[in-house]
Amino acid sequence: MSRFFIFVIVITYCCYSSAQVVEEKATSLDSALADHVPEMEFVASNFPSYKSFMFRRVNQQYITNENNYLLDVRLDTAFIIAERSTKDSSIFTLRYSQDIRGEQALKKGTDLENMPLKIRLNANGKIKELVNWTDFRDYFVSALSREVQNELINSAMFKKKKELLNSEKVIRWLVMEDLIYMFDIYGDSVDLNLKYLRLKNVKSPFTNKKVPVMGDLSITRTDGAANTLFFKAQNKADAGLKKQLLQEAQQYLKMKNGDRGTVSEITSVGLNSEQELYYNSNSKCLMRAVFSDVLAINLQSRGNIRTYQLWDYLYSWE
Numbered sequence: 001m002s003r004f005f006i007f008v009i010v011i012t013y014c015c016y017s018s019a020q021v022v023e024e025k026a027t028s029l030d031s032a033l034a035d036h037v038p039e040m041e042f043v044a045s046n047f048p049s050y051k052s053f054m055f056r057r058v059n060q061q062y063i064t065n066e067n068n069y070l071l072d073v074r075l076d077t078a079f080i081i082a083e084r085s086t087k088d089s090s091i092f093t094l095r096y097s098q099d100i101r102g103e104q105a106l107k108k109g110t111d112l113e114n115m116p117l118k119i120r121l122n123a124n125g126k127i128k129e130l131v132n133w134t135d136f137r138d139y140f141v142s143a144l145s146r147e148v149q150n151e152l153i154n155s156a157m158f159k160k161k162k163e164l165l166n167s168e169k170v171i172r173w174l175v176m177e178d179l180i181y182m183f184d185i186y187g188d189s190v191d192l193n194l195k196y197l198r199l200k201n202v203k204s205p206f207t208n209k210k211v212p213v214m215g216d217l218s219i220t221r222t223d224g225a226a227n228t229l230f231f232k233a234q235n236k237a238d239a240g241l242k243k244q245l246l247q248e249a250q251q252y253l254k255m256k257n258g259d260r261g262t263v264s265e266i267t268s269v270g271l272n273s274e275q276e277l278y279y280n281s282n283s284k285c286l287m288r289a290v291f292s293d294v295l296a297i298n299l300q301s302r303g304n305i306r307t308y309q310l311w312d313y314l315y316s317w318e
Contacts, residue, residue: 045125053313066299124187231277270296
């Protein structure tokens with residue numbers, strides 16, 4: 001598999017100073033078995049032939065206790081509308097909207113979500129480039145300048161972060177991580193008999209630094225649907241990383257409380273990230289994607305689940 005499931009958590013400009021975009025090749029377990037008969041699938045894409053397409057995104061933020069009792073949940077829905085450029089057929093303009101017609105801005109949209117994305121697709125369907133990446137870079141640099149003015153960072157740190165942001169690849173990962181995951185399966189060949197090892201760079205929620213987490217990836221056929229491939233990836237913090245996260249959490253709490261003393265004691269921390277993709281080999285496109293990131297502190301979980309569903313698309317743009 002080529003460049004399969006690169007993992008970089010989407011973070012704000014202030015979190016990216018120590019991060020690097022790392023590409024990891026998935027390696028198979030037991031690939032040398034003598035009796036192994038591969039069942040190969042090539043993941044093709046019809047997106048390059050579409051005039052337009054649309055994904056509905058449902059974002060769910062929740063908190064549960066040790067009994068999985070739901071303490072709080074927040075939901076919002078958005079539509080990602082992609083339309084092909086009339087000047088360059090390889091470029092799509094993506095906009096987030098509150099409605100399927102693209103007439104309403106997102107009610108809970110961030111400044112970044114209200115900026116259009118101009119992406120260039122490869123012939124195989126992967127995202128090759130964020131064409132207007134400098135618009136987002138300028139936004140991040142402007143925010144950094146305000147931090148300098150407010151004395152939150154010094155001029156040396158400003159220069160370091162500004163240099164890091166002067167890269168299309170870095171900006172692309174910062175503003176469209178989920179979309180990169182969704183499109184990055186295209187152009188790859190997968191063996192349905194194997195489970196793949198996968199290294200994932202996970203952001204610590206306490207220090208914002210990246211830590212590598214080993215996980216696995218499997219591809220199977222779904223029951224009752226001969227043309228649907230199910231991609232399941234999972235990365236969980238191991239014992240060593242949990243200990244590190246616990247120390248970071250305790251230090252974070254101490255720094256946050258200052259001289260007021262510790263309000264509560266943190267005794268355990270866990271971190272889990274999963275991706276589920278449903279690809280239809282007949283339509284040659286991703287039909288559904290679910291991304292889940294969960295942080296567990298003591299016996300309480302805080303999670304973010306984003307569900308993307310292909311809502312509408314049009315063929316024959318020529």
